[in-house]
Amino acid sequence: MKPDPDNLCRSVMSQPPVVLKPDDTLRSALQAMVEYRVPALPVAEGDGRYVGMLPRSRLIALAMPRVLWLDDAQHPFSRVQGGFIQDTLANLQERIDAVANDPVGRHIDPQVPVIGPDSTLMNAMLYLHRQRNILPVVEHRQLLGIVSVWDVLARIGRIG
Amino acid sequence: MMHATTSTVLFGLNPLWLSTVVMILTYGVIISERLNRSIIALLGAMLMILFGLLTQEQAVAGIDFNTIGLLVGMMIIVSITRKCGIFEYLAIWSAKLVKASPAGILAMLAVVTAIVSALLDNVTTVLLVVPVTLIITEALKVNPYPFLFSQILASNIGGTATLIGDPPNILIGGQVGLSFNDFVLNLAPVVAVILLVHVVSMHLIWGRRLQASPELRARVMQFDERQAISDPRLLRLATLVLALVMGAFVMARTLGLESGTIGIAGAALLLMLDNLGKSAEQQSEAVVKVFNEVEWITIFFFVGLFVVIAGVEHAGLLQLLADQLLAATGGDFTRTGMSVLWASAVLSAIVDNIPFVATMIPLIKSMGPAFGGADALLPLWWCLSLGACLGGNGTLIGASANLTVAGIAERNGIPFHFARYTMIAFPLMLAHVAICCIYVWWRYF
Numbered sequence: 001m002k003p004d005p006d007n008l009c010r011s012v013m014s015q016p017p018v019v020l021k022p023d024d025t026l027r028s029a030l031q032a033m034v035e036y037r038v039p040a041l042p043v044a045e046g047d048g049r050y051v052g053m054l055p056r057s058r059l060i061a062l063a064m065p066r067v068l069w070l071d072d073a074q075h076p077f078s079r080v081q082g083g084f085i086q087d088t089l090a091n092l093q094e095r096i097d098a099v100a101n102d103p104v105g106r107h108i109d110p111q112v113p114v115i116g117p118d119s120t121l122m123n124a125m126l127y128l129h130r131q132r133n134i135l136p137v138v139e140h141r142q143l144l145g146i147v148s149v150w151d152v153l154a155r156i157g158r159i160g
Numbered sequence: 161m162m163h164a165t166t167s168t169v170l171f172g173l174n175p176l177w178l179s180t181v182v183m184i185l186t187y188g189v190i191i192s193e194r195l196n197r198s199i200i201a202l203l204g205a206m207l208m209i210l211f212g213l214l215t216q217e218q219a220v221a222g223i224d225f226n227t228i229g230l231l232v233g234m235m236i237i238v239s240i241t242r243k244c245g246i247f248e249y250l251a252i253w254s255a256k257l258v259k260a261s262p263a264g265i266l267a268m269l270a271v272v273t274a275i276v277s278a279l280l281d282n283v284t285t286v287l288l289v290v291p292v293t294l295i296i297t298e299a300l301k302v303n304p305y306p307f308l309f310s311q312i313l314a315s316n317i318g319g320t321a322t323l324i325g326d327p328p329n330i331l332i333g334g335q336v337g338l339s340f341n342d343f344v345l346n347l348a349p350v351v352a353v354i355l356l357v358h359v360v361s362m363h364l365i366w367g368r369r370l371q372a373s374p375e376l377r378a379r380v381m382q383f384d385e386r387q388a389i390s391d392p393r394l395l396r397l398a399t400l401v402l403a404l405v406m407g408a409f410v411m412a413r414t415l416g417l418e419s420g421t422i423g424i425a426g427a428a429l430l431l432m433l434d435n436l437g438k439s440a441e442q443q444s445e446a447v448v449k450v451f452n453e454v455e456w457i458t459i460f461f462f463v464g465l466f467v468v469i470a471g472v473e474h475a476g477l478l479q480l481l482a483d484q485l486l487a488a489t490g491g492d493f494t495r496t497g498m499s500v501l502w503a504s505a506v507l508s509a510i511v512d513n514i515p516f517v518a519t520m521i522p523l524i525k526s527m528g529p530a531f532g533g534a535d536a537l538l539p540l541w542w543c544l545s546l547g548a549c550l551g552g553n554g555t556l557i558g559a560s561a562n563l564t565v566a567g568i569a570e571r572n573g574i575p576f577h578f579a580r581y582t583m584i585a586f587p588l589m590l591a592h593v594a595i596c597c598i599y600v601w602w603r604y605f
Binding site for chain 2: 065067070080081083084085086091
């Protein structure tokens with residue numbers, strides 16, 4: 001049985017406001033993210049080949065001491081609570097300045113799941129429910145678009 | 161003397177040879193690190209039973225409950241206690257005490273690490289102190305390497321001082337029946353001297369050249385250690401239980417309590433206090449969380465290892481080795497003690513010291529008759545403990561705390577190389593063991 005095209009990601013997919021290139025600077029990514037108020041931006045080569053996603057949480061993390069956000073699966077309690085740190089705005093800005101010229105490619109999140117245009121809407125729902133705000137749609141390694149919570153909510157709520 | 165075997169050995173093979181082969185295979189794979197050490201220890205243990213070298217009952221009798229109970233109990237107590245933030249508080253407080261001068265912090269954090277490590281196991285200690293250290297060094301813009309290096313050594317030094325500070329001591333204490341006080345009275349004096357030497361050598365190697373501007377130091381002075389205490393109620397409960405546990409350790413002989421009982425009792429008490437007033441659902445969630453933080457790899461490793469050693473002991477191998485060692489030292493007590501000290505130091509620097517210590521304990525025990533009874537062996541236990549605990553400092557793979565620090569450092573972009581570490585740490589370790597050598601010779605021989 002052929003699936004109803006309405007139930008596939010292709011039908012809810014949208015185009016991201018910006019597609020970053022791997023050698024764009026982190027500063028330009030930060031600017032785009034603040035300007036468009038998006039939770040994450042896709043990164044792709046000039047020919048459209050998908051590279052990864054840059055989430056806003058990464059930018060928040062980079063402004064803080066590294067031990068506060070580093071993942072350590074083996075030692076779950078090696079993280080400090082950090083309540084004692086009294087960093088000022090200037091301290092936070094200093095850390096972001098230190099990485100502002102890094103290429104975006106160095107900071108992409110390898111854990112972000114990717115969906116195909118013909119995967120089901122339900123499949124996207126499961127990821128979005130697991131606290132993913134935005135999913136890249138990739139086919140033959142090419143970035144086709146994104147499925148965001150807004151795309152899905154609009155469709156389910158019959159809005160627009 | 162060969163023990164009578166109650167079970168039948170597979171194919172009628174010689175139990176001495178068969179058990180030796182199983183032990184060598186087990187230790188070989190543990191050293192090669194091709195398989196997780198808990199898996200290989202359990203496999204070795206099961207082979208001892210499957211080959212008919214031990215019955216299940218004999219195998220279980222080989223598992224020392226004092227060691228397992230104390231390890232599990234302390235792991236539970238620590239996993240609850242660390243959440244209240246007291247260790248972060250201590251580290252920040254000590255850094256501010258020396259006005260956030262880098263050289264002062266290098267010394268203070270070594271002392272704090274050593275003291276905490278005497279009460280908790282070494283890996284837990286560095287997991288608590290290292291992240292705070294990284295935050296302080298980042299704020300001061302100083303190279304974190306000297307601090308981390310110093311804390312590795314300090315954790316192993318401090319752990320040597322008490323029964324509960326380092327797994328080799330837990331093993332020795334549990335199997336030989338030495339009390340908390342025995343350890344403190346015999347080992348703490350020399351550990352204090354070694355810690356002092358360590359702090360001075362760190363200052364000479366790195367500390368005196370560390371600089372930070374007054375502005376950066378002011379930033380650390382602004383850290384508010386009181387904010388690190390995330391749960392004051394938990395802090396009070398944990399302090400109470402820790403005090404009770406320490407009190408019980410000190411009074412253990414009078415109370416007639418063994419260390420395994422004290423560890424588990426403390427854990428049960430703290431779990432109860434922490435869960436009073438919570439709903440059934442909240443309780444099971446909290447308890448599961450705590451139990452998940454018990455290092456089961458270590459526990460199962462010990463369980464398997466105990467059975468493997470029971471197997472070779474039962475077959476008479478350890479008695480044979482002890483006789484050989486006695487022959488080699490000519491039955492001279494001082495020479496035996498010094499051999500135990502230096503051999504355990506050098507071996508512990510290269511291989512996991514747990515299997516070594518676990519094998520040495522029954523081996524030394526069987527020397528009892530030759531030296532005039534179990535009480536006469538006391539100095540040998542201190543030699544074994546000092547060598548095995550301090551030897552771990554010699555290389556990056558010498559103790560699990562070393563690898564833990566190196567792992568955190570690497571993930572934070574601080575390179576931690578085997579050769580660079582060993583070049584400085586190995587000579588320092590030899591110096592520390594030399595101090596022990598003088599100490600035990602002066603005090604016991």
